[in-house]
Amino acid sequence: MKLSSNGQCNFKSCLWRRAWTFRCLLIVVVIVFSQICTRTGFDVMLNLEYLLFPDMLRLYLYRLECTKSQRAYGSGLRKVGSRLQSSGDSMPTIYVVTPTYQRYTQKADLTRLSYTLMHVPNILWIVVEDAPTTSALVTNVLLRSGVEHVLLAAQTPKRYKLKNPMAVKNWIHPRGVAQRNAALTWLRSNLSPLTKGVLYFADDDNTYDLRIFEEMRSTKMVSVWPVAFVGEILVERPIVRNGKVEGFVAMYDPSRPFPIDMAAFAVNIRLVLDKPNLLFDYEVKRGYQESHFLQPLVKRSQLEPKAANCTEVLVWHTRTMMPMLHLEKKLRLASGMPIFNFEI
Amino acid sequence: MKLSSNGQCNFKSCLWRRAWTFRCLLIVVVIVFSQICTRTGFDVMLNLEYLLFPDMLRLYLYRLECTKSQRAYGSGLRKVGSRLQSSGDSMPTIYVVTPTYQRYTQKADLTRLSYTLMHVPNILWIVVEDAPTTSALVTNVLLRSGVEHVLLAAQTPKRYKLKNPMAVKNWIHPRGVAQRNAALTWLRSNLSPLTKGVLYFADDDNTYDLRIFEEMRSTKMVSVWPVAFVGEILVERPIVRNGKVEGFVAMYDPSRPFPIDMAAFAVNIRLVLDKPNLLFDYEVKRGYQESHFLQPLVKRSQLEPKAANCTEVLVWHTRTMMPMLHLEKKLRLASGMPIFNFEI
Numbered sequence: 001m002k003l004s005s006n007g008q009c010n011f012k013s014c015l016w017r018r019a020w021t022f023r024c025l026l027i028v029v030v031i032v033f034s035q036i037c038t039r040t041g042f043d044v045m046l047n048l049e050y051l052l053f054p055d056m057l058r059l060y061l062y063r064l065e066c067t068k069s070q071r072a073y074g075s076g077l078r079k080v081g082s083r084l085q086s087s088g089d090s091m092p093t094i095y096v097v098t099p100t101y102q103r104y105t106q107k108a109d110l111t112r113l114s115y116t117l118m119h120v121p122n123i124l125w126i127v128v129e130d131a132p133t134t135s136a137l138v139t140n141v142l143l144r145s146g147v148e149h150v151l152l153a154a155q156t157p158k159r160y161k162l163k164n165p166m167a168v169k170n171w172i173h174p175r176g177v178a179q180r181n182a183a184l185t186w187l188r189s190n191l192s193p194l195t196k197g198v199l200y201f202a203d204d205d206n207t208y209d210l211r212i213f214e215e216m217r218s219t220k221m222v223s224v225w226p227v228a229f230v231g232e233i234l235v236e237r238p239i240v241r242n243g244k245v246e247g248f249v250a251m252y253d254p255s256r257p258f259p260i261d262m263a264a265f266a267v268n269i270r271l272v273l274d275k276p277n278l279l280f281d282y283e284v285k286r287g288y289q290e291s292h293f294l295q296p297l298v299k300r301s302q303l304e305p306k307a308a309n310c311t312e313v314l315v316w317h318t319r320t321m322m323p324m325l326h327l328e329k330k331l332r333l334a335s336g337m338p339i340f341n342f343e344i
Numbered sequence: 345m346k347l348s349s350n351g352q353c354n355f356k357s358c359l360w361r362r363a364w365t366f367r368c369l370l371i372v373v374v375i376v377f378s379q380i381c382t383r384t385g386f387d388v389m390l391n392l393e394y395l396l397f398p399d400m401l402r403l404y405l406y407r408l409e410c411t412k413s414q415r416a417y418g419s420g421l422r423k424v425g426s427r428l429q430s431s432g433d434s435m436p437t438i439y440v441v442t443p444t445y446q447r448y449t450q451k452a453d454l455t456r457l458s459y460t461l462m463h464v465p466n467i468l469w470i471v472v473e474d475a476p477t478t479s480a481l482v483t484n485v486l487l488r489s490g491v492e493h494v495l496l497a498a499q500t501p502k503r504y505k506l507k508n509p510m511a512v513k514n515w516i517h518p519r520g521v522a523q524r525n526a527a528l529t530w531l532r533s534n535l536s537p538l539t540k541g542v543l544y545f546a547d548d549d550n551t552y553d554l555r556i557f558e559e560m561r562s563t564k565m566v567s568v569w570p571v572a573f574v575g576e577i578l579v580e581r582p583i584v585r586n587g588k589v590e591g592f593v594a595m596y597d598p599s600r601p602f603p604i605d606m607a608a609f610a611v612n613i614r615l616v617l618d619k620p621n622l623l624f625d626y627e628v629k630r631g632y633q634e635s636h637f638l639q640p641l642v643k644r645s646q647l648e649p650k651a652a653n654c655t656e657v658l659v660w661h662t663r664t665m666m667p668m669l670h671l672e673k674k675l676r677l678a679s680g681m682p683i684f685n686f687e688i
Binding site for chain 1 (some may be wrong): 542670672
């Protein structure tokens with residue numbers, strides 16, 4: 001402690017120190033309170049980064065506004081919180097577009113996919129139901145997940161509707177066209193042209209290794225990678241030489257401009273926002289939806305290979321079997337009424 | 345500030361305050377450092393709860409020891425950390441037993457299940473491969489997940505091996521018997537008889553709502569709930585009246601003592617540890633494995649109904665389709681060699 005020349009203590013210095021003591025104590029109290037809030041499920045409301053960086057707080061409050069209804073629902077489910085913990089202004093958002101349709105395994109498939117996406121920071125999940133309106137079933141899966149999302153409904157025109165979407169030959173009509181277009185329209189109406197982000201089309205029954213989301217996040221134009229169980233071979237994939245895509249391994253119509261699956265690429269969102277008329281189309285030749293979408297955006301030579309130069313499988317085109325329900329009719333007849341009326 | 349009678353400042357008080365300033369600053373530095381560590385992936389090493397509760401630190405260090413190899417692998421994958429964040433001495437561990445076998449979709453199915461289990465605090469995942477030894481593929485999925493686990497191998501005897509496990513009639517021989525028995529033997533050799541925990545058999549292609557794990561955690565003896573897509577009906581389920589299980593909705597042999605699926609129940613681990621000879625058996629009548637296992641443990645009247653008195657579906661007996669690979673042979677013939685040699 002500094003003393004003045006007459007031996008008395010320097011009051012100003014002491015007061016300054018006293019103020020610092022209180023400041024420190026205040027900071028400790030705030031931090032301890034923030035920790036308690038975080039641990040007990042009050043979310044990251046008062047976390048340190050928000051105190052230090054007001055911009056992040058603003059971003060967080062904006063998000064809170066978007067997702068406050070989700071939070072109300074999600075309280076029963078332990079929050080992963082990864083999205084907010086790891087997000088930042090500098091991290092491009094991944095816009096994951098998922099078309100979905102009513103079937104027995106819809107809730108199971110969407111639940112499982114939601115648990116994958118709950119691990120991915122900074123995503124916006126745009127789910128589009130093939131229905132005249134959104135359903136309580138899908139709404140609740142999304143709300144329970146706590147993943148930031150937009151739920152839309154867009155019906156497939158009757159003439160393009162598959163009688164049995166679970167049939168082996170389910171590619172007779174293009175699928176997901178109306179739904180993906182609804183998502184594109186939403187994105188173009190709601191995002192600023194300067195948005196930093198990546199667009200990815202993720203079907204609800206596929207399987208995704210978490211690493212693919214981190215790989216695609218840095219997409220400058222269009223990035224590509226292998227996908228397993230597509231085109232009736234084990235793995236459809238780009239061939240990479242010297243860091244450039246030089247061709248593709250594909251057996252189903254390899255002459256397509258981009259012989260790859262919808263799950264095999266991600267696009268920088270700005271390219272999509274720059275082309276307001278680019279949509280999917282029911283009248284495009286079978287297997288050419290991806291090429292139709294990618295041709296106006298990128299040349300083969302500009303593709304960015306991911307997943308260790310396209311040598312790793314991080315996406316599987318899995319399909320969930322239609323459950324066998326041979327005895328359900330018998331059960332209903334025996335009991336004289338629908339036995340199980342609640343959500344499956 | 346207190347002043348002494350001669351007007352000079354109270355040196356002792358000032359020094360005390362100075363010490364507090366430093367203490368406060370030290371705490372702030374430690375907390376800020378812990379926050380930085382947590383955000384940048386150094387795990388929860390220095391988190392506040394460990395400073396405040398040394399017992400938790402010890403528990404954490406013990407776990408760190410168990411899983412240090414996992415951590416080495418898992419560094420590339422963003423950690424959820426839910427297990428450590430929410431765990432505590434008082435929370436019973438869930439021992440999840442998963443038999444698995446080699447097939448095209450094995451890695452996809454296990455990856456997807458691992459992402460579900462990553463959200464569940466306090467579990468030990470016991471995965472048992474139907475193989476002479478454990479494989480790199482399964483090991484790596486487990487290590488990447490960061491879920492605490494034990495990996496075992498137990499081969500199905502040749503005479504009970506299914507020629508095509510993906511066939512519709514895949515119940516001709518009982519499945520998973522040798523693998524579940526290996527897990528039971530491991531549990532009996534490695535757990536203290538006083539262990540607080542719950543045993544659950546979770547196949548690798550089923551779908552689980554996270555809520556089922558929290559429901560089963562409080563199992564006193566044996567808890568039960570509905571499972572969708574089992575026994576060729578939409579939902580097999582216990583019938584509950586006044587909080588007691590009074591019967592079951594099942595069409596496949598409803599006369600079984602416990603006409604439920606392997607995914608429909610959880611057992612308090614002490615009941616299993618108390619019966620060292622209770623195992624599954626290949627010679628048990630078709631559909632009676634669950635009854636064979638449960639009969640020595642519990643009476644119907646003692647079953648604990650979960651999932652809102654068995655009115656909610658939180659488990660789906662989903663199956664992943666065998667992928668169509670009609671052109672793979674052609675591709676290999678065309679290229680003269682196996683085209684894709686890396687892990688799928």
